[in-house]
Amino acid sequence: MLSNKVLILLATYNRAHLIEETLVSIQNQTHTNFACLITDDNSTDDTENVVKSFIKNDKRFEYFKKPSTYPQGLSATRNFGLDLAEKRNTEFIQFFDDDDIMHPQKLELQMKPFYENPDLDLTICMYRKFHELDTIEFDFKKADNKTCEIVSKNILKSFYLNQLNLNSPGPIWKRQSLANHRFDESLYYAEEREFYLRIFLLKSISYFPVKKILFWYRKHPMAITSNLYLNPKIKIESEKRFQDGFLKLVLRQRRPPFYILKSYIQIAFKNNRSDYLSQIQNHLAKPKNFLLPKRFTLLVYILLFQLVKR
Numbered sequence: 682m683l684s685n686k687v688l689i690l691l692a693t694y695n696r697a698h699l700i701e702e703t704l705v706s707i708q709n710q711t712h713t714n715f716a717c718l719i720t721d722d723n724s725t726d727d728t729e730n731v732v733k734s735f736i737k738n739d740k741r742f743e744y745f746k747k748p749s750t751y752p753q754g755l756s757a758t759r760n761f762g763l764d765l766a767e768k769r770n771t772e773f774i775q776f777f778d779d780d781d782i783m784h785p786q787k788l789e790l791q792m793k794p795f796y797e798n799p800d801l802d803l804t805i806c807m808y809r810k811f812h813e814l815d816t817i818e819f820d821f822k823k824a825d826n827k828t829c830e831i832v833s834k835n836i837l838k839s840f841y842l843n844q845l846n847l848n849s850p851g852p853i854w855k856r857q858s859l860a861n862h863r864f865d866e867s868l869y870y871a872e873e874r875e876f877y878l879r880i881f882l883l884k885s886i887s888y889f890p891v892k893k894i895l896f897w898y899r900k901h902p903m904a905i906t907s908n909l910y911l912n913p914k915i916k917i918e919s920e921k922r923f924q925d926g927f928l929k930l931v932l933r934q935r936r937p938p939f940y941i942l943k944s945y946i947q948i949a950f951k952n953n954r955s956d957y958l959s960q961i962q963n964h965l966a967k968p969k970n971f972l973l974p975k976r977f978t979l980l981v982y983i984l985l986f987q988l989v990k991r
Contacts, residue, residue, distance in 0.1 A: 690762035712788035756864035806895035
């Protein structure tokens with residue numbers, strides 16, 4: 682029998698001027714059976730005081746400052762939240778960001794499919810971007826601008842090929858589906874993409890798309906993805922680390938997806954990554970792949986390219 686309590690993991694850092702709006706949107710949920718754990722990456726502004734003042738009269742909210750045993754960064758802050766969730770043995774997890782806004786019915790509408798199908802791993806929803814709070818429109822028909830795609834027959838393929846709009850505040854997860862998975866703490870960019878691709882690759886995922894705008898994603902100059910810690914090299918280095926690690930994981934699978942191999946070959950050609958070509962070539966040269974025409978074609982493609990380069 683499924684419980685209906687949702688544990689919201691809200692990571693924060695220096696959001697004293699925005700986080701109360703986010704907390705109010707969570708507090709206003711029509712699905713009231715939730716707990717919200719606010720994990721703070723040791724903010725240097727007034728975030729702690731703002732949060733503690735807000736949660737004083739609502740016991741569903743708890744504040745935690747991230748201990749020094751975790752490194753700085755969003756990935757580690759989310760992992761701290763996941764570790765807290767594991768100790769509580771909660772059944773459902775909702776990640777959320779400290780500057781976004783929940784539609785009042787987000788939890789309600791995304792929990793409903795779990796009751797109808799207990800085998801689901803997650804439900805996801807549509808979202809809209811916004812700049813100012815007064816531009817948010819909670820009316821479902823008015824909010825939907827037909828730009829957010831969340832329906833797919835193959836969630837790994839659609840997400841990998843950027844055909845699916847998915848980020849951390851969207852899904853409600855069954856916690857067991859996240860068991861033994863954590864965000865890569867060495868990444869300061871693309872950490873969400875790596876996390877979801879890894880899970881989708883390693884596990885057969887059952888999901889349900891709730892085709893309504895259920896959260897609003899704030900775009901502003903101080904967003905981490907816009908600011909990138911004021912160091913442009915962070916994006917480049919994290920993207921490289923992500924691509925390197927994911928290729929190695931893909932090649933360890935019994936049957937790596939063809940479209941991922943093809944994509945990496947294109948990346949290798951474009952960026953002169955001979956190491957990628959060597960890894961993929963070694964995989965494709967195994968006897969079992971000669972029986973698969975499409976994979977054999979990829980191998981021939983690589984060999985011909987190398988001949989031309991010479």
